[in-house]
Amino acid sequence: MPDTDVFYTALALLSFFFLIKVSTRLKLSRAKHPSVRGHSKWARRIAKWVPYFSYDEEAFFSSDEAPIAVVNQRKKGFKQLSESLACHSPKSTGFYASLEDSVSDVRFTNLYRVPYPYRNYLGEHIKPASIVTESSGVMLKDLDGRCGVDLSGSYGVNVFGYDFYKSCLKKGFENAQNLGPVLGPYHPIIKNNVEELKRISGLDEVSFHMSGTEAVMQAVRLARYHTGKRYLVRFCGAYHGWWDGVQPGIGNQRKTNDVYTLRDMSERTLSILRTRRDIACVLVNPLQGLHPNSDASSDAMLVNSEREAAFDKTAYSEWLQKLQQVCKERSIVLIFDEVFTGFRLSHKGAQGFFAVQADLVTYGKTVGGGLPVGVLCGRHHLMQRFKEDRPANVSFARGTFNSHPYVMTSMGAFLQAVQAEDIQRSYQVLEQVWNDRVQQMNQALNEAGVPVKLANLSSILTVLYTQPSRYNWMYQYYLRNEGILLSWIGTGRLIMSHNFTDEEFAEVIKRFVSAGVKMKKDGWWWQESALTNKWIKRRMLKDMVKSVSAKRLVKEAKR
Template sequence: MMSAISLYALAAAVSFYLIYKAQIRLQLSRAKHASLRGHSNWSRRIARLIPFFSYDEAGFFACDGAPLPVVQQRRNALQQLQARTERQCAKTLDHCRSIQNNVSDVKFTSRYRVPFPFSEQLPECFRLGSMAEETRGSQLKDLDGNWRYDLSGSYGVNVFGYDFYKQCLEEGIEKTRALGPVLGIYHPLIAENVEAIRQISGLDEVSFHMSGTEAVMQAVRLARYHSGKTHLVRFCGAYHGWWDGVQPGIGNTRKARDVYTLADLSERSLRILESRNDIACVLINPLQAFHPNSDAPSDTALIASDRANGFDKREYTEWLHRLKAVCDQRGIVLIFDEVFAGFRLAYGGAQEFYGVHADMVTYGKTLGGGLPVGVLAGTHRLMARFKDDQPVNVSFARGTFNSHPYVMGAMSAFLNRIRQAEIQQQYRDSESLWNRRVAQFNHRLRSEKLPLQITNLHSILSVIYTQPSRYNWMFQFYLREAGLELSWTGTGRLIMSYSFSDAEFDDVIQRFVNAAHRMQEGGWWWQSPALTNKAIKRQFLVDMLTARFPALAGRIRGPLIASGRQKRTGRAPDQDQYSSKVG
């Protein structure tokens, strides 16, 4: 029988162990960002609880408590904008309608262009996507012959302008035409491509994949394979592709818990890296410096005017240097995910831009010269897919279309062209050029007294709204009418190519200003003393709660409802209640 002393010692040991585990868990929790983005499990649970609800026609125009004259002003403005859009883009819209129920991506983007309570009342012509049949330089043409400046950037592909990539494609096909789509057998161009990527990345080996997501998947697998550790670290809000392994929050169906989402720019996160023994790698998306600890800005999340982003190069450079030192000390693989920003920030990518050398780097988008590609570069040790002394212990990764000859041809043309003196000079001038252009942009917005500001990381821009509003998401449709093509995420990210001349950029500013004045004339930026960002978000929370729990509708009152707005029923507020707020 165990003695009392032994029992006491066992209880003490168990208590000590439980306290130690609790402290470790608390330390990890404190290193996460305080928002739901930093707590993946809770974000998924709460996402399942948020109900869909839709404002009716009257509520669509008056959910901010606007008076009847402003409501009618908005109604007229939307009808006129719809009529102009249907007339100017008739053929394009017809083609988009023909695929909207048969292409799953189109169904998704059509639903998520604006905050979801407005989507059902939004005219169909604004929910549909775009189609184009021709490009030139910085512009593209839709099926109706409308030319627009491209601010979508083809998700980051278009760094140098469309003519540049069409030339890469033509050169690439010419180089590989004789071989055709032979797979598994390499075209000799692969050797010069690998050598160029090795020189640019400063790393030893290269593997080719079909997408940036695949390249990141391979980097993480190899880091785990060689370290013997289980977990990866990503930073709050960072995007590393759509696969569940690096998307642990909303959108993830994977149950394995082998991802730590930590706060960016955080001392506590560094302490986690210093203290834990299960971390195989850290993923860095250089674009995250533009919006640390926040998701990429999108108009579907424009509930109020509290979008905030901005770039502090000195701060983020210092952070990356400290992060690199900790990773080196702890044997953690530092992976730069340059799929989006690679070959935009500098010739040597984010490594050159920030002056930090990573252990592995992933590329994609523009490196394919216009064709789809993912590339991973790393050290000899990390890139090995087998162990010399364990012949059956391998990390297998092969893809049918990896190293496709046509991709190798277009990539060769791209890599040769960016080595030319003209492009190298563009790289040297680009950061200061785009900062100057954005300063000019903001000066014009201030002089026009518009409630807008532009922020940027290099040639990637974002629109900030400087006064409270529930209707900022409408601005994307005025911009499109003005001849500016945006991606489905709207004004959150404007991706501009190096091909924009100063004159073209001035034209973009003028079109932007014209669109903003039309937005103002439509009454969408109406103001009231009660209309604060805090009040707007509180109102939205009330709307969600009453949609989830209808019985509470008569008990919960948000500040805007208390002012007279009727949720969902859309009963127009009494004009007398707002007469003192009309400006």
């Protein structure tokens, strides 16, 4: 009898602990976004299952089952567009094409500009080129001497205009020319840079790195080192560089599971942070305020018109402030990734814009004055890379090129230049200026009957499509034909420098409207009631399954 009591007691305890574990796991799962983006392991699995297929010429123009008259209209418009683009910059196009077999980035970006079933036929007839020789104001000039309006922003480097950065580089090189590329010793300018970065970040110490990704790597490493905890929390859709440790979904080959991808702006997420004991840090990319829980938009994923974005400053500020408070209560390190937003949203970046103080902050892009750099600012106790009472227990991070003299002097020129009265004054009206400009653009597009609108977070814009379509990705090429230069992700993100005048922005509006009117005229935005976003997704799946079946039949026939 006593043995039986022991058995049932043990069974009850095991059941209790099992239920606790299941309940904890369920709570964590509910804090994740229900989409594949919120479940990194499933995202990787599904990505491996997605088969490749390609539309032939006929399907390329009729994948939405448009009537023959519309298909012919598209064919005619496509031919005119491809010929026009080819005429604009033949030297640049040829030069860029010559790089494809030797520069892996060129091959990758060429293939991932549009949804993959369309890329083969498109690539045979339209060959985009990104070869430029000169910048001036808001314009870039290519090998053929053709100028275009730059909306790529050099991936975020260009906040104040290229002429501003050329000035920083010139001053920086002049100040370091007597030293040259001496590594190890510091140039004296480092002290001024450090003091200014401490003032801007509101933190105690600074370390320098070669890129934003590297700065984020060091921030995460230090957070784990000092807390002794394993897990990092990032938010669904957020991008923090190419490192696998903060990119746990598609593109990640790591087997280690040490990242939780949770919902942005969710009470369930706050509950997880309040109750779990294994979380070292929370990593925030403030750009997510424009599209919470969604990936950075890319035309390669533009299979229908479900792309969403809307910025609510009050709501996102409240969320970040709640997050800060929970992290403080639980001794979780709050890291702001300001590689993109630093100096763009305000002089003190997103911290100043949203009135939140982080424990660690990373900067990059623009702060190098035009040169590559990563910066980490943090509290004294978190930046220390060793334990006083354990001399062999260190968190080593250096990097050969950190504090390169030319980077430091160009950074010094940048940090001095942004203190100018006109720049500081512009920050006070920056948000309103860009909100007004986007409103003007949306009004003009609407009046022209173009099914496009834009959303923005200050000078960061994204294009949204207001009616179901399989061909929204074509808009990037009509914009290019109008002299609008975008990055390889197309209309997903437009990064505009703050030196755009009202007149220059009015010209951008004019070109956006012109591109939209021509695209509509060529039949790409043909519409009927049966063409819904749901129908488009189902048709995409049907085409995928059909292509797989066809390949199997061919394989069987060859046996």
